[in-house]
Amino acid sequence: MASAALASIWPLPLVLETGTSNTTVLGGSIDIGYSTSSILANAANRYINIINSELFTSPVDYKQGDVPINGQLIGLNVVVSSTDETLGLTTDESYTLDVPTNGQAILNANTVFGAIRGLETYSQLITANCNRRIVKNTPVHVVDKPAFPHRGILLDTARNYYPLKDIFRTLDAMSYNKLNVFHWHVVDSQSWPIQSNEFPELQKNGAYGPKMQYSYADVKSVIAYAKDRGIRVIPEFDVPGHTYVVGESFPELMSCMNKQPNWNNYAAEPPSGQLNIAKPEAANFTNMLVDEYTDLFTDNVFHLGGDEVNRNCWSEDPDVQAYLAAHPGETVESLLVNFYTSVHNNLASQGKTGMSWEETLFHSQYTPPKDTIIQTWIDQESIPNTVAKGYRSVASPASAYYLDCGHGAWLSNQDGNSWCDPFKTWMHIYNFDPLANITDPSQQQLVIGAEVALWSEQTDSTVLDGRLWPRASAMAETAWSGKTDANGHVRTTAEVASRLHDQRFRMVGRGIRAEPMQPLWCARNPGMCLLP
Amino acid sequence: DESYTLDVPIDGKAVISAKTPFGAVRGLETFSQLITSSSGRKVIKNAPVKITDAPKFSHRGLLLDTSRNFYHLDSILRTLDAMAYNKLNVLHWHVIDAFSWPIESKVHPELTEKGAYSTDMRYSYEDVKKIINYAKNRAIRVMPEFNIPGHAFVIGEAHPEIACCMNKQPAWDKYAAEPPSGQLNIADPRAVTFAFDILTEYSRLFVDLGFHLGGSSLNTECWKEDPTIELYIRDHPGESVDSLVVGWHSQMFDKLNELGKIPYSWEDTVLHYNFTARNTTVVQAWIGDDSLSKVTEKGYRAIASPWNMYYLDCGQGSWLSNFEGSSWCDPYKTWQQIYNYNPLANITDPEKQRLVLGGEVALWSAMSDETTVDRYLWPRAAAFAEIMWSGNNDPHTNSTRDLRKVAPRLIEHRFRMVARGIMAHPVQPLWCVRNPDSC
Numbered sequence: 001m002a003s004a005a006l007a008s009i010w011p012l013p014l015v016l017e018t019g020t021s022n023t024t025v026l027g028g029s030i031d032i033g034y035s036t037s038s039i040l041a042n043a044a045n046r047y048i049n050i051i052n053s054e055l056f057t058s059p060v061d062y063k064q065g066d067v068p069i070n071g072q073l074i075g076l077n078v079v080v081s082s083t084d085e086t087l088g089l090t091t092d093e094s095y096t097l098d099v100p101t102n103g104q105a106i107l108n109a110n111t112v113f114g115a116i117r118g119l120e121t122y123s124q125l126i127t128a129n130c131n132r133r134i135v136k137n138t139p140v141h142v143v144d145k146p147a148f149p150h151r152g153i154l155l156d157t158a159r160n161y162y163p164l165k166d167i168f169r170t171l172d173a174m175s176y177n178k179l180n181v182f183h184w185h186v187v188d189s190q191s192w193p194i195q196s197n198e199f200p201e202l203q204k205n206g207a208y209g210p211k212m213q214y215s216y217a218d219v220k221s222v223i224a225y226a227k228d229r230g231i232r233v234i235p236e237f238d239v240p241g242h243t244y245v246v247g248e249s250f251p252e253l254m255s256c257m258n259k260q261p262n263w264n265n266y267a268a269e270p271p272s273g274q275l276n277i278a279k280p281e282a283a284n285f286t287n288m289l290v291d292e293y294t295d296l297f298t299d300n301v302f303h304l305g306g307d308e309v310n311r312n313c314w315s316e317d318p319d320v321q322a323y324l325a326a327h328p329g330e331t332v333e334s335l336l337v338n339f340y341t342s343v344h345n346n347l348a349s350q351g352k353t354g355m356s357w358e359e360t361l362f363h364s365q366y367t368p369p370k371d372t373i374i375q376t377w378i379d380q381e382s383i384p385n386t387v388a389k390g391y392r393s394v395a396s397p398a399s400a401y402y403l404d405c406g407h408g409a410w411l412s413n414q415d416g417n418s419w420c421d422p423f424k425t426w427m428h429i430y431n432f433d434p435l436a437n438i439t440d441p442s443q444q445q446l447v448i449g450a451e452v453a454l455w456s457e458q459t460d461s462t463v464l465d466g467r468l469w470p471r472a473s474a475m476a477e478t479a480w481s482g483k484t485d486a487n488g489h490v491r492t493t494a495e496v497a498s499r500l501h502d503q504r505f506r507m508v509g510r511g512i513r514a515e516p517m518q519p520l521w522c523a524r525n526p527g528m529c530l531l532p
Numbered sequence: 533d534e535s536y537t538l539d540v541p542i543d544g545k546a547v548i549s550a551k552t553p554f555g556a557v558r559g560l561e562t563f564s565q566l567i568t569s570s571s572g573r574k575v576i577k578n579a580p581v582k583i584t585d586a587p588k589f590s591h592r593g594l595l596l597d598t599s600r601n602f603y604h605l606d607s608i609l610r611t612l613d614a615m616a617y618n619k620l621n622v623l624h625w626h627v628i629d630a631f632s633w634p635i636e637s638k639v640h641p642e643l644t645e646k647g648a649y650s651t652d653m654r655y656s657y658e659d660v661k662k663i664i665n666y667a668k669n670r671a672i673r674v675m676p677e678f679n680i681p682g683h684a685f686v687i688g689e690a691h692p693e694i695a696c697c698m699n700k701q702p703a704w705d706k707y708a709a710e711p712p713s714g715q716l717n718i719a720d721p722r723a724v725t726f727a728f729d730i731l732t733e734y735s736r737l738f739v740d741l742g743f744h745l746g747g748s749s750l751n752t753e754c755w756k757e758d759p760t761i762e763l764y765i766r767d768h769p770g771e772s773v774d775s776l777v778v779g780w781h782s783q784m785f786d787k788l789n790e791l792g793k794i795p796y797s798w799e800d801t802v803l804h805y806n807f808t809a810r811n812t813t814v815v816q817a818w819i820g821d822d823s824l825s826k827v828t829e830k831g832y833r834a835i836a837s838p839w840n841m842y843y844l845d846c847g848q849g850s851w852l853s854n855f856e857g858s859s860w861c862d863p864y865k866t867w868q869q870i871y872n873y874n875p876l877a878n879i880t881d882p883e884k885q886r887l888v889l890g891g892e893v894a895l896w897s898a899m900s901d902e903t904t905v906d907r908y909l910w911p912r913a914a915a916f917a918e919i920m921w922s923g924n925n926d927p928h929t930n931s932t933r934d935l936r937k938v939a940p941r942l943i944e945h946r947f948r949m950v951a952r953g954i955m956a957h958p959v960q961p962l963w964c965v966r967n968p969d970s971c
Contacts, residue, residue: 422847
């Protein structure tokens with residue numbers, strides 16, 4: 001049976017060679033040698049705790065008796081060759097891991113972040129057998145590195161709020177899956193939870209409540225917690241659409257504030273409200289905010305949003321109409337170009353790389369700076385279309401990667417599906433190929449990775465883990481391991497189900513309430529719950 | 533009798549008046565919902581409050597499948613609490629199925645030994661009694677379901693001699709609605725004896741008058757291809773798989789009646805087979821829009837649980853590992869859809885309407901366990917609960933209550949349940965909750 005033969009690592013390493021012996025783990029000791037890296041020290045401690053408290057047995061092995069033991073593992077040595085702790089798109093996450101039948105295991109990596117990836121793999125090699133911790137099928141040799149450098153989760157903390165502990169737990173779960181980007185969609189029309197020193201009213205009027213906020217200290221602790229796990233935090237401040245909440249403090253900056261009942265003429269969802277791009281104050285305001293947050297958020301990449309921009313919102317605004325009447329030759333489209341030009345140029349002047357939704361590239365007359373990372377979501381063709389234009393793409397097609405879909409419409413008086421139903425099953429997610437229909441290798445290189453998105457209209461703390469896991473794990477393997485084995489075989493969901501079951505049960509053991517994939521009987525009997 | 537009156541004066545003592553303690557339990561829930569907090573004080577707004585209340589339907593249930601995946605005791609008790617917050621009064625405990633046999637059996641201990649997922653994933657007699665007692669304190673009946681002769685793979689693990697078409701692979705779909713296949717051999721008298729043992733044992737353990745025999749999704753091929761059944765049919769001209777099924781049902785229903793129980797069963801027994809049960813039998817309609825009316829046409833009392841409205845597990849896609857499509861019962865049933873549905877819609881004759889005792893929502897557990905139970909059930913089962921207790925007709929307008937008016941109450945109830953420890957799923961962005969009529 002698959003799990004008995006192969007180590008159950010998720011996501012699958014590039015090279016995984018196993019032997020035929022079994023080794024007990026004497027102690028979870030992890031020795032980082034002379035390294036003075038606090039990131040590495042924290043990681044070592046973290047994994048010592050995980051290893052010493054985890055007693056994980058695969059469902060497939062539930063009846064397994066004592067396995068014969070051929071040797072003892074006394075611990076793990078970690079060797080990191082570089083002291084560079086820059087975390088970004090080009091960070092080296094590769095590692096090799098050797099677990100002998102007897103003696104000391106060795107983890108080698110170029111950076112502490114590669115070491116963190118290797119530590120996760122090491123922790124997954126250790127399973128419980130009759131109350132002993134063992135590594136099966138030693139000696140184990142792993143050589144590993146990711147297929148894509150950007151492997152993320154988007155979490156929307158504006159439609160509904162998440163306390164810090166939920167974010168920390170999500171970062172933990174991401175580290176169990178070698179995901180490395182936390183795309184923090186921190187504000188939107190419905191609320192503004194984050195502290196602003198430039199415009200304190202935004203949080204005062206926009207946060208859901210005093211206990212539903214993120215202070216500067218909170219944000220810094222998220223960034224530090226993430227960095228300890230090799231996870232980048234990319235913030236998104238979505239402009240000029242999705243900004244009703246700004247109007248709660250600065251109504252003079254806005255157009256089409258909370259049009260009712262026909263909000264759908266002015267926005268993708270209620271409440272409507274967009275920055276009034278006919279006013280220079282709108283861009284100025286945005287730039288001041290960006291200046292503030294490019295200091296707080298340390299990642300090199302900053303997401304400016306730009307999705308679902310509604311033209312009626314402006315063309316029917318008397319203010320905008322008056323401006324256009326007074327400025328013949330200008331149009332709503334040219335105003336939008338000016339707005340984008342101003343904010344993207346300002347961002348560049350802060351030394352950041354911009355990231356934005358595909359509409360800025362495809363649904364406006366603006367040409368984003370060439371180094372802008374375009375996040376595609378509308379349909380799957382957007383990915384090849386983006387790279388054909390020479391831009392880097394992060395794939396998050398709604399049809400495959402939007403994890404919120406499948407729970408029907410959330411408008412009170414609507415009894416049907418949501419726009420993006422049905423629910424995206426783990427199989428559907430796993431089968432999606434971000435490189436589909438891109439044959440030119442130089443264009444394939446421009447697809448830098450993928451993100452699953454959890455929009456929070458119908459999600460909050462009570463359901464967070466189940467909505468994300470284990471489906472985000474399915475994407476995590478596509479993004480880390482690619483779609484094919486070394487011999488070119490495209491992995492099928494039937495082949496990987498067992499390993500994903502293991503990952504799900506392991507995560508539950510680690511405190512993540514990942515949802516079950518099948519009846520437990522099916523998890524224990526691989527291959528018996530397939531469509532004939 | 534679950535009726536009560538509740539009087540809350542501006543000043544002084546509130547009074548609940550009820551004919552039975554169960555009515556008082558309902559009144560206490562209402563009383564607790566009247567109390568909100570304002571600036572750190574507990575208050576009742578809009579006093580004096582005068583309530584007269586009684587349920588529209590007497591059977592307001594929730595089916596929980598604890599066989600496909602296991603639910604530890606605390607999650608079942610928590611579900612009973614949540615049911616009490618919604619005045620639901622029947623826990624239809626689908627305790628066993630093909631996948632596992634978690635419940636203790638003193639007569640056939642091998643069933644649990646071979647069939648429970650683990651020693652830790654079991655319900656002992658003590659556990660069962662605890663659940664029944666906990667439920668009774670909340671005016672909730674516990675009605676067990678032992679779904680035989682189909683869905684019997686796990687029985688065959690302990691008693692292969694009375695099982696047919698055990699775990700046929702890979703083409704299980706010829707023999708069963710889902711893998712693993714396996715049905716009791718309805719031509720084998722040992723199977724009848726075994727079934728009688730089960731009915732007898734569990735009729736004693738479960739004190740409720742109602743006992744659900746299952747009877748859904750019987751697969752004819754499974755029996756047709758079994759050599760002993762082929763032989764039996766050859767030796768008994770005039771008999772067929774169908775007549776064997778009818779014979780089986782007769783014996784089981786008679787046995788239950790003898791044991792002093794009222795048999796409940798899925799509609800298949802009386803609608804798909806030429807089987808006539810006593811008219812005290814209660815039939816659970818789940819398949820079509822017209823199932824309920826067909827059942828009542830035949831004179832049986834009925835419970836409405838149409839899959840296309842009330843199966844709460846649907847919407848997660850298929851759970852077969854190699855198939856990325858929908859499950860048979862997708863899409864997800866929304867609270868709005870559940871609220872708008874009137875189970876009596878297709879029954880015009882008032883006599884027949886009276887035969888409808890109520891309804892049930894169902895949580896089948898192929899992709900659910902204790903990590904998901906709260907959010908799959910709530911607050912959608914709360915929407916259902918209002919239809920069952922209050923109906924969805926607004927007497928002032930004589931039409932279905934406007935969802936825009938219902939939503940704020942449902943959402944408030946959702947937050948109340950969360951505060952009481954039930955991880956009910958959020959319905960909308962909090963902004964929408966605070967700005968009713970804007971979403």
